[in-house]
Amino acid sequence: MNQYEKPESPAVNAVSPSPPADATDCDVLIIGGGINGCGIARDLAGRGWRVMLCEKDDLASHTSSSSTKLIHGGLRYLEYYEFALVRKALQEREVLLKSAPHIMWPLRFVMPHDPSTRPAWMIRIGLFLYDHLAKREVLPGSRGIDLRTHVAGKPLKPLFKRGFVYSDGWVDDARLVLLTAIDARARGAEVLTRTRCTSAQRAAEGWTATLEGPGGTRTVRARAVVNAAGPWAESFLRGVAHSAHGESMATKSLRLVKGSHLVVKRLFEHDHAYIFQSPDKRIIFAIPYQDDFTLIGTTDIELQGDDPGAAKIGNDEIVYLCEQVSRYFEKPLTPADVVWTYSGVRPLLDDASGDPSAVTRDYLLESNTAGAPLLSVWGGKITTFRKLAEDAADEVGQMLGQDRAQRPAWTDGAFLAGGDLSAWIGPHVKGARPDAEFERFVAAVQARYPWLDAKLARRLARAYGARIEELIGDATAMDDMGAAVAPGLHERELRFMQAREWVQTGDDALWRRSKLGLHYTSEQRAAVDAWLQVHPQH
Known part of the structure; x- marks a missing residue:
């Protein structure tokens, strides 16, 4: 048994597990x-x-790895009077951000104002509601900005002079x-x-x-x-x-609605995301992604066929997303710029709405x-x-005969795996931004493991949070991490993925547990898959 095969100890439950029942597993x-x-x-x-x-x-x-990767209330749902849904989602934003600051963090969104789509007064009302439908502790509110002087205005066409900025969150969904x-x-x-x-x-x-x-x-x-x-x-x-x-x-x-996304080389240098309004009243996001890329999406198209797992982006969707983004950016985006695409299927309740975007x-x-x-x-x-x-x-x-009083709810305020960074940076300070606490954690990781390359240390801190200690184990030098199967991906991490994260294939490791596949050549991706097949987890 290698060092990663020891099963994780169950946490102490608020209620003792049910005793085995006759004839049930x-x-x-x-x-x-x-x-x-x-x-x-x-x-x-x-x-x-x-x-x-x-x-x-x-x-x-x-579906769960094919989202726009946002922790958000859903600003556009206000137009459909989905106030209860928006409020519920807004209440959850900061709960989630605090539960796993290594894979979720606050993000500021810039909305350039296009008078031909929605009037400024409507946007201001929507953003006021968005700011006040639920309590905020760490996310700043919305405000107007001058795109002629704001950093987010630089890559935009000169005709966009004013805009708005507001807060939501980002998540590594998979x-x-x-x-x-x-x-x-x-x-x-x-x-x-x-x-x-x-x-x-x-x-x-x-x-x-x-x-x-x-x-x-x-x-x-x-x-x-x-x-x-x-x-x-x-x-x-x-x-x-x-x-x-x-x-x-x-x-x-169910009404199965396909949402597709594009990934292109980085279109702007700052850390804000954009939300663009389209003439068809849809919105398109352009979001910083994986350091070197920009994520663009999404579409809402009825799924054709009866296999949700086979959903793929259509050429018409690629053209549509490129055209909508090109309405705003000074440098046009073309299908030739696309380096990766993905599509997911949203399982929405069929409410007989004619517009897929309007389905709750x-x-x-x-x-x-x-x-x-x-x-x-x-x-x-x-x-x-x-x-x-x-x-x-x-x-x-x-x-099953035992209500909430007997088995109480517990996840509000609980950390997800690796999300409790207190052993590294001290107790959480009320009101502290999760992204600021994560930066302190990265500094602590680099101090504890000075032999780790800074870029690798940050990536591992992002992926594993406090679980990085389990991954590193007794390693004291890069040689202890094993051979590099692909740049920055060593045998020790792949074994950890197999033993602790259900990884069996290259796609598991490179597209769901990480997005390293975006950064690798086809030969490097094949090398990772081959290593996993030659070294299966037992």
């Missing part, structure tokens, strides 16, 4: 390893429930899912990747599920099932879950107690995942 079986499934697994495990989660692919393989799953596992949950639920048979006393994974077929008995399959939530109920009497358990329809991003939790408990998660957005998980855990507990 777990209290709750969760289908889906995206942000909602992992969030629910974490919350339930922290309340002492016996939890198992299965994901048919890698963690965050689909690592957010990962850290949530790590915390769930540390609290006792069993997390199974590349494991498909092929059948879930319901009876009065519980569920019997068939799981197919790398180790073969497994039968699992659970007291309750949570359907958090995202774009596959409806098809799970129609084709996989079976009631005792054979009737369909699907009562809702709020979530609905649907309980079904006509037999063993079933909870289905419909919709949702990454910013509200913690609250969704808390509500879901309350509902599942109630269906």
Whole structure:
């Protein structure tokens, strides 16, 4: 056994785990390893429930790694009068930013004013509501700016003279899912990747599920099932879950909306992001990304076909995003500038809206107690995942006979894996900005490991937070990190990813656990994949 194969010790739960029940392997079986499934697994495990989660692919393989990577209230939702959703999301921003300052941080957004889209008075009202719908401790409010003198005006066309700036947050979405799953596992949950639920048979006393994974077929008995399959939530109920009497358990329809993004070489030097208004009333973000790049998105297009996993950007989307950004930047953007694209499918509740952009991003939790408990998660957005998980855990507990008073909520104020930096920088100071605390953490990492290259030290601090100590282990020099499989990626880190982060392939390591794939050549990416295949985790 190598130094990374020792399992993490479960954290102390507020409630002791349920005693084993006759003929059950777990209290709750969760289908889906995206942000909602992992969030629910974490919350339930922290309340002492016996939890198992299965994901048919890698963690965050689909929607949860294909977002615009923002922790935000959703400024544009105010136009659709989604005040409750915006307030809920705004309340969650700072809760999340404080929980994992290594993968989330505040970001200022610049909106150049284009009078042909929305009048200035409407924007001012919207930003006033955005500032005041929920309490802010660390995020500064909005204000008007003169783009002729502000740093953000430099790359813009001269016709944009005035604008507005406001605050939201940035998140590494795939690592957010990962850290949530790590915390769930540390609290006792069993997390199974590349494991498909092929059948879930319901009876009065519980569920019997068939799981197919790398180790073969497994039968699992659970007291309750949570359907958090995202774009596959409806098809799970129609084709996989079976009631005792054979009737369909699907009562809702999903509207699958594709959102696509472009990544191009860096378009500006400052650290602000842009939010651009389009003539069709949509908004487009241009966001600093991975130091050397700019992330641009997103689109809202009805998914064609019945396989959400096959969603890819269309040429028309590439042209659209380039055209909309080129309306604002002095230097035009063309499809030839694109270095990477990705597309995700948003599983939105079908509300018969003609405009995909107008479909609500709020979530609905649907309980079904006509037999063993079933909870289905419909919709949702990454910013509200913690609250969704808390509500879901309350509902599942109630269906299993123990309410919130007996198994209380606990995640508000709790850190995600690696997010507690106090051992490195001292206790959190109320009102301190998470990004400032992270910079102090980076300095502490460099002081403790002076032999680490500064760029590598920062990347590892970003990725692992306080878990960097587990990664570095007894290494005292770069030679102890093992051979460099690709620039800046050493064997010790890959073994850590395998043992602690469910990594099996190059795509897992380079596109979800990190975005190093953006910085590597095809040969370097192939070398990482080959190393993982030659050195499988046992």
